[in-house]
Amino acid sequence: MPERAERRPLSGPSDLAERILLILVAVLIPFCLHVVFRIVPTEGRMGVVQRIFYFHVPSAFAGFLGVGLCALFSALYLWTRDRRIDRLAHASAEIGVLFFTIVLLTGPIWARPVWGVWWTGEVRLTSTLVLWLLYAGYLILRESAESPEQAARFCAVLGIVGALDVPIIYYSVQWWRGLHPKVLKVSGGQGLDPAMGQALALCSVTFILLFLLLLLLRVRVGRLQDEVDLLLSTAARPAGAA
Amino acid sequence: MERDQDRIQGILLSPVDRSAFYLGKVAAIVIFMAIVEGLIVPVAVVMFNFHFSGRILLAILALLLNTIGFAAVGTLFAAMTTCTRRGELLLPLLLFPAAVPIALAAVKTTTHILAGRPFAAYGHWIRMTVAYDLIFLSAAVLLFDFVLED
Numbered sequence: 001m002p003e004r005a006e007r008r009p010l011s012g013p014s015d016l017a018e019r020i021l022l023i024l025v026a027v028l029i030p031f032c033l034h035v036v037f038r039i040v041p042t043e044g045r046m047g048v049v050q051r052i053f054y055f056h057v058p059s060a061f062a063g064f065l066g067v068g069l070c071a072l073f074s075a076l077y078l079w080t081r082d083r084r085i086d087r088l089a090h091a092s093a094e095i096g097v098l099f100f101t102i103v104l105l106t107g108p109i110w111a112r113p114v115w116g117v118w119w120t121g122e123v124r125l126t127s128t129l130v131l132w133l134l135y136a137g138y139l140i141l142r143e144s145a146e147s148p149e150q151a152a153r154f155c156a157v158l159g160i161v162g163a164l165d166v167p168i169i170y171y172s173v174q175w176w177r178g179l180h181p182k183v184l185k186v187s188g189g190q191g192l193d194p195a196m197g198q199a200l201a202l203c204s205v206t207f208i209l210l211f212l213l214l215l216l217l218r219v220r221v222g223r224l225q226d227e228v229d230l231l232l233s234t235a236a237r238p239a240g241a242a
Numbered sequence: 243m244e245r246d247q248d249r250i251q252g253i254l255l256s257p258v259d260r261s262a263f264y265l266g267k268v269a270a271i272v273i274f275m276a277i278v279e280g281l282i283v284p285v286a287v288v289m290f291n292f293h294f295s296g297r298i299l300l301a302i303l304a305l306l307l308n309t310i311g312f313a314a315v316g317t318l319f320a321a322m323t324t325c326t327r328r329g330e331l332l333l334p335l336l337l338f339p340a341a342v343p344i345a346l347a348a349v350k351t352t353t354h355i356l357a358g359r360p361f362a363a364y365g366h367w368i369r370m371t372v373a374y375d376l377i378f379l380s381a382a383v384l385l386f387d388f389v390l391e392d
Contacts, residue, residue: 078388127342134339141336144326154322157385161318161340164377168343171370 014216021213028206032199040199052110054199058207059102060128064166065211066096067135071163074156083226084219086152089159091218093138095211100132127169134162148229264317264386268379271313272306279305292356301355304368308348311375315340318382321389347371 036054043050073089076082107125108118119125138158145151192200283305286292316337323332347367354364 078385130339130342134336137332137336137339140328141322141326141332144323144328144332146325146327150325153388153391154326157318157322157388158336160385161315161378161381164381165340165343168370168374168377171343 014219018213018216018220021209021216025206025210025213028202028209032203032206035199035202040195041193043196046110046114049110049113052106054203055207056103056106056110057200058204059099059106061204062207062211063096063099063103065208066092066094066099067131067163067166069215070096070135070138070159074159074163077152077156078160083148083152084223086156087219087222087226088215089152089156090142090222091215093135093155093159095214095218097132097135097139098214099207099211100128100135103128104132130169131166134165138162148226260387260390261383263390264321264382265379267317267321268310268313268382271317272309275309275313276306279309297355297358301352304351304355304371305348307368307371307375308344308351311344311371311378312341314375314378314382315344318378318386318389321386344371344374347374 032054036051040051040054042048069092070089073085073092077085077089107128111120112118138155141158142151142155145154316333319336319340320333323329323336326332347370350367351364351371354367
């Protein structure tokens with residue numbers, strides 16, 4: 001199919017966005033590293049290890065963005081039944097899981113020197129782990145379905161139910177005794193140092209751009225996967241039967 | 243259960259709303275779970291030599307509310323997972339994380355009620371359970387049509 005092959009390297013709006021995001025992320029990540037490791041003052045009590053905070057918290061933001069977008073695209077998919085929207089929902093969930101994995105890996109690295117343990121039964125940690133499990137289940141459900149259409153439908157239902165569950169899971173945080181620092185909620189005078197706040201904002205923006213870049217790339221992989229599946233299914237059919 | 247021998251086709255062909263089918267399933271599972279709880283709770287009381295001083299009826303009501311929430315999510319997920327290739331394996335995997343709030347609430351409310359503490363100690367957990375029940379029952383009623391499409 002030569003005409004199909006020629007149309008491939010098309011430069012649609014998503015290709016342009018991909019390129020812009022790639023450049024932004026490529027510039028911003030070294031800049032973030034510079035700011036985090038050379039400019040921001042070292043935290044008084046925790047020392048150098050506190051700097052992981054600038055990767056931990058933005059990853060959580062990106063993860064929540066993934067969960068939220070997944071629910072949004074899931075609802076849109078059930079409404080429109082557009083395969084492209086399902087690919088967006090799938091990509092959001094997958095990259096959300098990726099960022100929550102980063103959260104769950106960077107957390108213990110920080111907790112070990114500061115709390116003295118890698119992991120505790122604290123509810124913020126538990127609820128993040130539960131959230132991670134829920135969306136890992138989402139990805140497994142997608143793999144286990146009998147057809148892509150069924151996978152899309154079931155995952156859309158789970159994406160909506162999961163997002164409804166997230167605030168409920170997180171409500172229990174406030175009711176259980178909490179050990180996790182609530183850096184962003186301090187209303188008194190002992191909040192973040194302005195320089196730290198700026199670094200956090202910078203890293204958050206960078207991670208969200210990185211999220212969007214990965215999202216576009218993942219959607220493209222999903223599109224190619226669909227095309228491969230289509231070609232394989234047509235090739236598997238005996239000639240003339242189609 | 244209904245997937246056996248395509249009995250589900252009969253149910254889907256009957257002139258009943260899908261959400262009615264869903265609520266019927268939930269009701270059946272709640273009753274079944276309530277019977278099991280009615281057997282297990284007295285056994286646990288005897289085995290652990292547990293002395294409770296609180297209001298038992300209230301504890302049963304709280305347990306029932308939690309059971310409804312668990313069944314609401316469980317039924318929705320079971321309807322999906324039974325159609326997939328991993329079937330039975332996938333249900334606990336999805337249901338466990340989704341039902342964590344309800345499990346926490348069940349533990350907290352029954353502990354406080356049976357210890358005879360005032361309503362202020364556990365009122366917010368009961369409210370959360372009721373919210374959970376309402377949110378997921380209504381979400382599932384809306385979403386169940388999509389699950390049973392094939």
